[in-house]
Amino acid sequence: MTAVDTVVPRRRNRDARAAWLLSLPTLVILLALLGYPLYRMILLSFQNMRLRELITDLAPPWAGVDQYVKALTDGVFWGVVGRTAAFTVVSVTVSVLLGLGVALLMRRVTRGVRLFMMIAMMFVWALPQLVAAQAFRWLTDSDFGVLNYLIDKIPGVDFANHSWFVNPWEGWAVITTLVVWAGIPFLAISLSAGLTQVPKELIEAATVDGANAWQVLRGITLPILKPLLTIVTTLSVIWNFGLFTQNWALRDSHPEPVYQTLATYSYTQAFGQSRYSYGSAISVITVLLMLGVMVFYIRQMFKIGEVD
Amino acid sequence: MARHDEDVVTVGRSRAGTVTANTTGILFGLIMIFPVYWVLNTAFKPDSEVRSFTPTFFPASPTLDNFRSALGEELFLPSMLNGLLITAMAVAAALVVGFLAALAIARFQFYGRRAIILVVLGVQLVPFLALLIPLFLMLQKANLTNSLIGVSLTYLVLLLPYTVWTLRGFISGIPRELDEAAMIDGCSRPQVFWKIILPLTGPGLVATSVYGFIQAWNEFIIINTLNSPQKQNLMAWLLYNQTERGTAWGPLMAGAIITSIPVVVFFLLIQRNIATGLTAGAVKG
Structure with missing residues (x-):
């Protein structure tokens, strides 16, 4: 009895030590290259680090909340926030709805068509973001782009040499199309995998009882799909809110003010204008704006992690 | 075409419905793949065809020049x-x-x-x-x-x-x-x-x-x-x-293809892992 009592805690102690030892390299790396920069970012946002401090290696002067006041009282900054938020809402809504539609469609088509859809989506999913953005830049080129050529074919429409980025609404339509197009494969394929979890018997029973397709979708399919739908929507929000590659590449690495999102704006302020502190403050605000969504995501993942 | 009973999820599905679904599906696939196809199409065209106001849907005289010029950079x-x-x-x-x-x-x-x-x-x-x-x-x-x-x-x-x-x-x-x-x-x-x-x-x-x-x-x-x-x-x-050199579209598309090849190949290899890994967890939760 006493032997067991002493052995078990000792064993547990040794286990804990081994576990921490095994985790140590990961924790050290994360702390040094993620934790510390995070701290530095917050610190920087309360200072005034400019090119002079960078070159001379002088300690940047303390600025208190100046950077935040500057951002929060600046119409340009609020424009960027509003634009990023609006883009996120529109692009996530469109891509999740289309993804769901495609997933449902994949259940109705014959096998050959489904395979074709899968292959097409796999190639799009595999394509690097920057390559996809370059492809869209070429498709929408004002002189030789195939998009203008095709639209110009519509009788009565003159789209020769049309510039897609002069009017911000059109430019953002291109960017949104690119993001939605690139996002659909992940959404449709994940959701179609989730749809296989919906019991056929349930749908059959409902149909026999006289439910129409819409009622089956609302009453059976969507409730079963809900956890998965929540996860993919949350991920899409996090990804799209951080939009950088697409507007950056489509605007030749120099996005005009109307094409700035929070991510590109912070980057441009820091590395384009050497306002490292102001850029950091914008980053901090960005993270704070996303915090709710992130906490929600982690809680969902924790629930899943607990299962296995 | 043979009937695929296992494909039919719901009972009482009309033939016309399947035709509509198939047409939509094919259309969707074509639209999705079009930009990828256009990158490939452009990469194999000589410059005269790339910079043409009436773009063609196939390279009239396919060439590897764009790849050579990208690799030669x-x-x-x-x-x-x-x-x-x-x-x-x-x-x-x-x-x-x-x-x-x-x-x-x-x-x-x-x-x-x-x-x-x-x-x-x-x-x-x-x-x-x-x-x-x-x-x-x-x-x-x-x-x-x-x-x-x-x-x-x-x-x-x-x-x-x-x-x-x-x-x-x-x-x-x-x-x-x-x-x-x-x-x-x-x-x-x-x-x-x-x-x-x-x-x-x-x-x-x-x-x-x-x-x-x-x-x-x-x-x-x-x-x-x-x-x-x-x-x-x-x-x-x-x-x-x-x-x-913003307008050299041919070499740019060729470079994009070379850059994408390892990623696309690898991605297609592990695609099953990515998709199932994500959903297996989420469905359980």
């Missing part, structure tokens, strides 16, 4: 080599370090385990670009900007949380009874890890490293910020190339 091959080196270093380091932490989380119950999981999951959500400013300043101070090592280090951090989390899943999938059986047969704990878990995690290690490769290979903003044009990877070269 001064910085193309160095960028490719840099990219391979950086990616290899970051992925290898992430695998070794991440495997150890994954072992701890998957096989030990200890005080602080939940905290470690929280850290690993949480840091994945920190927008990495937001940290670029302090990282740049830190690496600058350590004389690690404009070096392959500095970029590799940042990529390591980029890959590590994902690596730990995924490997944890693979290790959890190995029955604990195997560990216990081996220990009864006289294996020590390290021996169990080395002889039982490591070989059985093999496929997981491959899938994780392939995913890491894709992430690191596709990254271009960090390297573009930290390094001079001579020390870029291929993806950053693609961006750099764009601003240098």
Whole structure:
């Protein structure tokens, strides 16, 4: 009895030590290259680090909340926030709805068509973001782009040499199309995998009882799909809110003010204008704006992690 | 065409409905693939056809000139080599370090385990670009900007949380009874890890490293910020190339294809893992 009592805690102690030892390299790396920069970012946002401090290696002067006041009282900054938020809402809504539609469609088509859809989506999913953005830049080129050529074919429409980025609404339509197009494969394929979890018997029973397709979708399919739908929507929000590659590449690495999102704006302020502190403050605000969504995501993942 | 009964989910589905669905599906697939097709189409066209006001849907006289000209660019091959080196270093380091932490989380119950999981999951959500400013300043101070090592280090951090989390899943999938059986047969704990878990995690290690490769290979903003044009990877070269000579669409598309090939091939290989890995967890929750 006493032997067991002493052995078990000792064993547990040794286990804990081994576990921490095994985790140590990961924790050290994360702390040094993620934790510390995070701290530095917050610190920087309360200072005034400019090119002079960078070159001379002088300690940047303390600025208190100046950077935040500057951002929060600046119409340009609020424009960027509003634009990023609006883009996120529109692009996530469109891509999740289309993804769901495609997933449902994949259940109705014959096998050959489904395979074709899968292959097409796999190639799009595999394509690097920057390559996809370059492809869209070429498709929408004002002189030789195939998009203008095709639209110009519509009788009565003159789209020769049309510039897609002069009017911000059109430019953002291109960017949104690119993001939605690139996002659909992940959404449709994940959701179609989730749809296989919906019991056929349930749908059959409902149909026999006289439910129409819409009622089956609302009453059976969507409730079963809900956890998965929540996860993919949350991920899409996090990804799209951080939009950088697409507007950056489509605007030749120099996005005009109307094409700035929070991510590109912070980057441009820091590395384009050497306002490292102001850029950091914008980053901090960005993270704070996303915090709710992130906490929600982690809680969902924790629930899943607990299962296995 | 033969009927596929297993395809029909709902009873009483009309033939016309299937035709409509199939037509929509084919149309959808064609629209999705069109941009990819157009990249390929452009890459094989001679310049005269690329810069034409009436674009053709097939190259009239297919040529490899664009590929030759992309490969012949001064910085193309160095960028490719840099990219391979950086990616290899970051992925290898992430695998070794991440495997150890994954072992701890998957096989030990200890005080602080939940905290470690929280850290690993949480840091994945920190927008990495937001940290670029302090990282740049830190690496600058350590004389690690404009070096392959500095970029590799940042990529390591980029890959590590994902690596730990995924490997944890693979290790959890190995029955604990195997560990216990081996220990009864006289294996020590390290021996169990080395002889039982490591070989059985093999496929997981491959899938994780392939995913890491894709992430690191596709990254271009960090390297573009930290390094001079001579020390870029291929993806950053693609961006750099764009601003240098914006209208050379043929070579640009050819370069884009060469840059994408390893990623697309790898992606298609592990595609099953990515898709099922994500949904298996979420459906259960």
